[in-house]
Amino acid sequence: MPANAQLLPQAADAAVAAWRAVRARVAVAALAAGRDPSTVTLLAVSKTFDATAVWPVVQAGQAALGENYVQEGVDKIQALQALGAPVQWHCIGPIQSNKAKLVAQHFDWVQSVDRLKIAQRLSQLRPQAMAPLQVCVQVNLDASPTKAGVVPSEATALAEQVAALPGLRLRGLMCIPDPQPTPEARRAGFARAAALFAQWQQRGWPVDTLSMGMSDDLEDAIACGATMVRVGSAIFGRRAVPEPGLR
Numbered sequence: 700m701p702a703n704a705q706l707l708p709q710a711a712d713a714a715v716a717a718w719r720a721v722r723a724r725v726a727v728a729a730l731a732a733g734r735d736p737s738t739v740t741l742l743a744v745s746k747t748f749d750a751t752a753v754w755p756v757v758q759a760g761q762a763a764l765g766e767n768y769v770q771e772g773v774d775k776i777q778a779l780q781a782l783g784a785p786v787q788w789h790c791i792g793p794i795q796s797n798k799a800k801l802v803a804q805h806f807d808w809v810q811s812v813d814r815l816k817i818a819q820r821l822s823q824l825r826p827q828a829m830a831p832l833q834v835c836v837q838v839n840l841d842a843s844p845t846k847a848g849v850v851p852s853e854a855t856a857l858a859e860q861v862a863a864l865p866g867l868r869l870r871g872l873m874c875i876p877d878p879q880p881t882p883e884a885r886r887a888g889f890a891r892a893a894a895l896f897a898q899w900q901q902r903g904w905p906v907d908t909l910s911m912g913m914s915d916d917l918e919d920a921i922a923c924g925a926t927m928v929r930v931g932s933a934i935f936g937r938r939a940v941p942e943p944g945l946r
């Protein structure tokens with residue numbers, strides 16, 4: 700237990716209560732879409748929150764955590780491993796080449812693969828003793844010049860190259876659509892991602908992960924077939940740190 704954990708019982712209770720509420724939202728959305736709630740995985744996005752804040756949610760049963768910033772993520776992985784917490788760690792932020800080694804050595808998943816060069820480096824640098832890195836190709840659905848991700852027209856070719864790398868295992872597609880004012884517009888974006896994902900499955904690729912939906916739009920994403928939603932602020936609260944490049 701981190702030394703200062705007992706100073707924060709209310710914050711810890713609040714995070715666990717919020718986590719339970721998000722789990723309920725996920726289940727309700729799945730049922731509303733005629734889906735089994737167990738087909739949607741909740742990834743808790745813990746970026747900017749330290750191990751002390753994250754620990755109660757892990758203890759309550761949250762199994763998978765997402766991190767955007769590599770060094771911050773590695774520090775947290777080591778802190779929680781020291782506490783014996785069995786967490787699956789997902790890197791969901793942009794990866795610079797010089798951070799690829801840290802990612803390959805510490806994370807279980809990378810959802811933000813958007814170019815071949817980084818995929819090759821991750822594959823090369825993945826330690827032999829570890830399972831292959833589980834990978835999603837991040838697709839820039841709206842082809843926004845300022846956003847991460849491969850444009851849809853190049854996504855399938857990249858996914859095919861990623862699938863051939865020995866240190867990686869292609870699991871599916873991740874996207875962060877531009878914010879939209881209406882549920883209809885949100886669902887139209889998610890539906891385009893789902894159609895691309897379905898094409899990959901129709902090719903016979905063993906992909907099972909359609910990672911889309913965040914705190915504000917997880918219901919729409921689940922209605923469109925998301926198998927994983929990535930939720931941060933609805934669990935841990937508002938982040939104090941600005942986020943260049945997310946939206």
Ligand SMILES: *Cc1c(COP(=O)(O)O)cnc(C)c1O
Binds near residue numbers: 744746792929930932
């Ligand atoms: C921060 C982040 C999230 C979570 O966003 P919230 O709106 O806080 O739920 C999900 N996915 C990615 C890639 C992120 O960077």
